[in-house]
Amino acid sequence: MDKTTLEALEAALQSSPDNAALRTQIAKGWYSYGDYEKAKAHFNALVQTTNDIGAKKDLARCYFQLKNYSPSIVICEEILEGEKDPEMMSLHVESLIKSGQTQQAVEQYQEFHEQYGWFDEGLEKQLKISTQVSDLVFDEEEDDLFLEKPELDFSGVGGMENVKEEIRMKIIQPLENPELFKAFGKAAGGGILLYGPPGCGKTFISKATAGEISSRFLSVGLEEVLDMWIGNSEKNLHEKFEIARRNTPCVLFFDEIDAVGSKRSDLRQSGGRNLINQFLKELDGVDSQNDGVLILGATNSPWHMDSAFLRPGRFDRIIFVPPPDEKSREAIIALQIKDKPTVDIDCPKIASKTKGFSGADIKLLIDLAAEDSLRASMKSGNIVPITTKDLLKQVKNVRPSTKDWFNTARNYALYSNSSGLYDDILQYLDL
Numbered sequence: 001m002d003k004t005t006l007e008a009l010e011a012a013l014q015s016s017p018d019n020a021a022l023r024t025q026i027a028k029g030w031y032s033y034g035d036y037e038k039a040k041a042h043f044n045a046l047v048q049t050t051n052d053i054g055a056k057k058d059l060a061r062c063y064f065q066l067k068n069y070s071p072s073i074v075i076c077e078e079i080l081e082g083e084k085d086p087e088m089m090s091l092h093v094e095s096l097i098k099s100g101q102t103q104q105a106v107e108q109y110q111e112f113h114e115q116y117g118w119f120d121e122g123l124e125k126q127l128k129i130s131t132q133v134s135d136l137v138f139d140e141e142e143d144d145l146f147l148e149k150p151e152l153d154f155s156g157v158g159g160m161e162n163v164k165e166e167i168r169m170k171i172i173q174p175l176e177n178p179e180l181f182k183a184f185g186k187a188a189g190g191g192i193l194l195y196g197p198p199g200c201g202k203t204f205i206s207k208a209t210a211g212e213i214s215s216r217f218l219s220v221g222l223e224e225v226l227d228m229w230i231g232n233s234e235k236n237l238h239e240k241f242e243i244a245r246r247n248t249p250c251v252l253f254f255d256e257i258d259a260v261g262s263k264r265s266d267l268r269q270s271g272g273r274n275l276i277n278q279f280l281k282e283l284d285g286v287d288s289q290n291d292g293v294l295i296l297g298a299t300n301s302p303w304h305m306d307s308a309f310l311r312p313g314r315f316d317r318i319i320f321v322p323p324p325d326e327k328s329r330e331a332i333i334a335l336q337i338k339d340k341p342t343v344d345i346d347c348p349k350i351a352s353k354t355k356g357f358s359g360a361d362i363k364l365l366i367d368l369a370a371e372d373s374l375r376a377s378m379k380s381g382n383i384v385p386i387t388t389k390d391l392l393k394q395v396k397n398v399r400p401s402t403k404d405w406f407n408t409a410r411n412y413a414l415y416s417n418s419s420g421l422y423d424d425i426l427q428y429l430d431l
Helices: 003-015 020-033 036-050 053-065 069-082 086-098 102-116 121-127 140-146 161-176 178-183 202-212 232-246 270-284 326-337 347-352 359-380 388-395 402-415 423-429
Strands: 190-195 216-220 250-254 293-299 315-320
Touching: 003 020, 020 036, 020 053, 036 053, 053 069, 053 086, 069 086, 086 102, 086 121, 102 121, 102 270, 161 178, 161 190, 161 202, 161 315, 190 202, 202 216, 202 250, 202 293, 216 232, 232 250, 232 270, 232 293, 315 423, 326 347, 326 359, 347 388, 359 388, 402 423
Parallel strands: 190 293, 190 315, 216 250, 250 293
Antiparallel strands: none
């Protein structure tokens, strides 16, 4: 439609100003001709008189073309309250970008994706984000870079018999007796959440679990998952699960899991909520089977975990890992001094003096005593072995690191324990 024809139609509209079909034809004509100001005037008139949704969409496009982004944003929001139009979603996000509201554009884009599964590749490139967990291509050599084959097993773990028994029942026995467990509807795999004060062996026993069943071990740290670009954290998490699935049986261990599984209600940014949703999806094996993937998580702060992680089929075994008892401390001391020069070490006596010490505290105690003996050896020119007296001397210099944790845990166990999750803490504290 040329300009002369449009001007003729404008004249005709003067005689019939209520002719919506004619006004629509003129508005679209001016829009295609590139005169967005005239097109805007006609579309605005149509919206005012007919509230036509098509005219409203075209009006938003006119404002965008005129670089008047605020009205475009407002109109898109009005339209999207009534219908979920992918083109209007794109226009809304792009209007935010053009108006300099990049962070709002990212959050709005991700909200649309989260709610409706919508994505726009061009906008993702502009925003430097990715919401698509694509089919990734791996090779076995790359997998080996992430996987370990631990030589450590339960014989190298001092004490923790209750924890070992829970892991045997949940993980080890189903692998060794698959037919028996299958008869009772139990499969190898699933999740165990280990919680307790820091330094009490949660990571250590997770690695020992892999050694006990001669499986691969994949430890996942926060720095391997979290990424500044939205969508990449989900990809990273998916990749770790895929490596474990291709190398079963495999113990997949998440340290400080509360950092990637915190309560969604505490998160202000939608990016964190999306990562949690992805994690839950991986645990459920929605797109992939998790048979033979043994998932262990460790946390010092179970009260910060989203409750969705603690449902059956996810982390359905939640095990309290307390500081070692006296017998366990004795075993830990014996293991820690095994390869050091010592003489007449009274392990039971030292264990009786280290109540509340974590495994890490005991290691520090022995390291401090070893340093003193090393200094004495350097002065004398001969090896000066560690004695019981040396270790008892250092007991006074090491403060149990578990005390602060129990001060916090006690409050949760007493006042936020309707599910009984922290009953083990109450029992341990004899409350």
